[in-house]
Amino acid sequence: MALQRIHVVLQTVNDLRKINGQMKSHSRSRTTTPSGAIRPEPKRTRFSFLGVICSIMTGLVIGATLSKMMANYLEEKELFVPSDDDDDDD
Numbered sequence: 001m002a003l004q005r006i007h008v009v010l011q012t013v014n015d016l017r018k019i020n021g022q023m024k025s026h027s028r029s030r031t032t033t034p035s036g037a038i039r040p041e042p043k044r045t046r047f048s049f050l051g052v053i054c055s056i057m058t059g060l061v062i063g064a065t066l067s068k069m070m071a072n073y074l075e076e077k078e079l080f081v082p083s084d085d086d087d088d089d090d
Helices: 002-015 050-077
Strands: 015-021 020-024
Touching: none
Parallel strands: none
Antiparallel strands: 015 020
16 A cells, blocks of 8 residues: 555656746656557457466365365364264254
8 A cells, every 4th residue: 555655656756847947747648658649459368267267266276175174183183173963863
């Protein structure tokens, strides 16, 4: 958050230019070049949906593995032992 604020301040200071003894704000859109020409359309990332699915699946597998290992560790150290309540056999 602080880095964003510093970036905005530095960008604002950079945009201020001294012209004829006066400070004037100068800013352009990022859609144009310094000469005023319109920039070409950005390239689209192919297979972005596949990348999202792969990232989610990788996170789920890693998370499930870590939680399984942690549950086994806690049970081994007897910090958490699931109770075997047989209340259904009444």
